[in-house]
Amino acid sequence: MADVAVDNSAPADPLPSTEKKSVLTDDLMEEKNQENQPAAEGEGATGGDSNVYRYTKGDLFTSEIFKVEIQNLPKYIGFNDLKKFLNKHGISPHKVKLFSKQMFAFVTFKNQEERDKAMKAVHGMQWKNKVLSVRLAKPKADPILKKRKQEEETEGVQPDAKRAAGSKEVEEESLNIQIANAVTPLWNVPYKEQLKRKQQEVEDILQKLTREIGNNNKAMLPWLFVQKEKCNKMCCPLEPIQPSPVQMEYRNKCEFVIGVGADGEDKTVGFRLGKYKGGSCAVVSPTETSHVSSEAKMVVQAFQQFIRTTPYAVYSPETYEGHWRQLTVRTCRTKQTMAIVFFNPQKLQEEELEELKRNLRHYFTDGDGKESGITSLYFVRMGQRTSAGTEDLPCEHVSGDECIHEELLGLKFRISPHSFFQTNTPAAEVLYSAVGEWAQLDEDSTVLDVCCGTGTIGISLAKRVKKVIGIELCQEAVEDAKANAEANGLTNVEFHCGKAEDVFPTVLNAVVSPNVTAVVDPPRAGLHSKVILAIRRAEHLKRLIYVACNAKAAMNNFIDLCRAPSNRVRGAPFRPVRAMAVDLFPQTMHCETILLFERVDYSSSTDSQTQQNPEN
Structure with missing residues (x-):
């Protein structure tokens, strides 16, 4: 599941971040100190x-x-x-x-x-x-303090706080190039070349998977030998990468950090040039970034103008002081815009917070911010022990509609503040169309949509099948999914809320359909091992489509699906039979990878010969 976060802690990494951490001191420290x-x-x-x-x-x-x-x-x-x-x-x-x-x-x-x-x-x-x-042992040296000390020793002068964030003398053009390199590192690479690089990366991953399958399931070696000869050392055919229909301003969700600008301007809303562990918290406006929509840029500009009129300081990840932390903007084809403001109250009184929300409401409904086009405004209070963008914090509705609505493949989808929805809608249509084609569904099929978000994949397939069952951790997304099924007139869809590893085995065991296909679209870390083990045990599940937003991170899942049966891993293994990349993130090195796995059929002579003597 690829909710690619242009986040506040790094150079707008377009890697998926659907499951964010919620404990600040240890988990923000993990960001700062992860390279001990x-x-x-x-x-x-x-x-x-x-x-x-x-x-x-x-x-x-x-x-x-x-x-x-x-x-x-x-x-x-x-x-x-x-x-x-x-x-x-x-x-x-x-x-x-x-x-x-x-x-x-x-x-x-x-x-x-x-x-x-x-x-x-x-x-x-x-x-x-x-x-x-x-x-x-003691903590590693603070990167920012360490950098200041090095600068002081090198230059023989005391650097001030603003110079640590960035110099006013840095030319605007240079900053635009720096931020483009940070958040969209392929911005100056021709699009055909971008696609070629991504295709090659997926090919490398499949070649590695081929080796891993051979190491973990010796019985598949004869089959792998044939596949490698046919597929350029890969375990399955890799189809041509599918390009994104749009390459610019494609993101429908962006997370902007609030901090001191690289040009020295306080209360700047945008992206960081680097990570805290690199010794920089400098923030640059997204004005010249190619992947952010013009609608989102308008909201950023209006919001920045508002916070500069307030007496509240930006939150400092160095000192844990200050208030303004993050702005999340969600846009859609229907020209609706949602803004979510993340604010650390510190020791402010409730009356002060209520006045701030009133001022926000007035500014975006009747004041100068009205032209930004916000139709849904939320306010999130963040404590000292929570990291920005966390998915489990309550959102306070300030003004406008409670949701925005997107159109995808001729269907309507409701999106709440925390709900997952692919960040590139036109490319998501390409992705989901491929999933529908590969699934080989009929009117007797049951589809299990694991990590379903707002139900986009399952709902897009529902009219072709007997039943769709979705599983999703976020309660808000489940409510959206149910509303989306109803809005599209679907009665053969049901959704379950909970961790996939807890819910999936029970749901899977209850399905008696002769034709069961699972579609999994998990966060970048992949599926929990319990889900993989449940899939392996369910012999009536013959086909699995894995949508990987980070195929490298999902490698262990792929291996476990294919490894030889054992006391721990029961049930016939799967094997990959088809793969394809879909570019949801132009100007970056990231893409979605679809892999179709099919269960090894022991009843066929070929498979029975290749699967003798399973390892224990």
């Missing part, structure tokens, strides 16, 4: 350091202050090996970061008691002929 380096580069024994993160010295909880370094680990162990080892000895870490080549790991805990217990238990313990040692 060995102790020699700033992380080691506890001690004073002016460059450590400020939140470790404030009132906010972070497991970073309960952190240890385990040294002298055995060679060739993996993350799961270390976690199982710790659990076996009654140790429950909050997070584990393993450096297997250097044979050490950083481990954090939820409190000092658990940390001290772990240090006492593990220090001196022997594991695979290695005697482990444990020492306290």
Whole structure:
């Protein structure tokens, strides 16, 4: 499921982000500190350091202050090996970061008691002929403070705060190029060449999948040998990439960060030039970005004008002070526009917040912001422990309609603030049309639409089949999906709310249709292993269409679908028979990949020969 977030924490990465984290101090720290380096580069024994993160010295909880370094680990162990080892000895870490080549790991805990217990238990313990040692560890140096210190040492002058965010002396043209390179890195590459690169990347992924299938299911080797000869070392034919019908201004949802501009202007709404861990929080207006719609740019400009008239500061990811955090804009073909304002109240009184919302309402309904065309306005309060854009925060309706409505493949779809909907509507039509063609459906078919969002895939197929069953985590999206089915006059569609790994096995076991096809369109991390195991066990499920917004991240899912039967993985394996890329994200390296998997049929002579002696 590819809700590609042009997000606030990085250069508008067009990678899908449908499942966002909701805990600020540890999970924003994860963004800041996800590339931990060995102790020699700033992380080691506890001690004073002016460059450590400020939140470790404030009132906010972070497991970073309960952190240890385990040294002298055995060679060739993996993350799961270390976690199982710790659990076996009654140790429950909050997070584990393993450096297997250097044979050490950083481990954090939820409190000092658990940390001290772990240090006492593990220090001196022997594991695979290695005697482990444990020492306290400190957070990595804050990238922004570290960068300032380096600048000060290099230039011999004290850099001011605004110069850390960006210099006013940087030319506007240069900034436009920098932000284009950050959010749309292929903006200056001819579109045919973009498609060629994406086609090649998918081909590389399929070649890797071919090798992995061979490693995990020896019985498929004869079949793979034939496929590789026919398909350029791939396990299945790769059809030509399908281009996006539009290459400019195609995004119907964008998330804009609010911060200090790279030109020194305070309260700037746009995209960051870099990540916090890179030492920059500079924000650049989206005015010249090619993938953002003109409607969204109008909203950004109007909103920026509004917040500059208020006394409230922008939120600082460095100090955790300030208020304005993010603006999300959703647009559609029907010329409706939704704006969602993310605001950190800090210690403001309720009366002040209500006055702010009244001012927002007046500005966009009767004031200067009216021309921006907002038809639906929401306000989201964000606490110190929540990250911007999180999907589970309540949205307060401020003015206008509660939803916007999109048209896709001749159908109508209602979209709420948190609901998933593909960010490139014309290209989504190409994607869903391909899914419908590949599914080979008839009037006796049952379609299982997993991670269905607002029900777009299932609803687009409903008139061809007996029944559609959708599964979706977001309650708001499920309500939209139900309303969408009703609005399109469909009575053979039902939706279930919950985690796919919890709901899918029950739903699948209840289906008795002779022709069952599953369509899965999960977040970039892929499906939970429980869902894959349920799919493998359900022998009556013969066909699976996997829509991957990040095929590399979904590789383990692909492998598990095809691996040999075992005590853990029961049921006949699948094998890929068809693949195609659809470009939903022009000007970036990302695309959607469709893979059609079919169950190996033991009743046929060919398959029965290739599947003898399954591995245990």
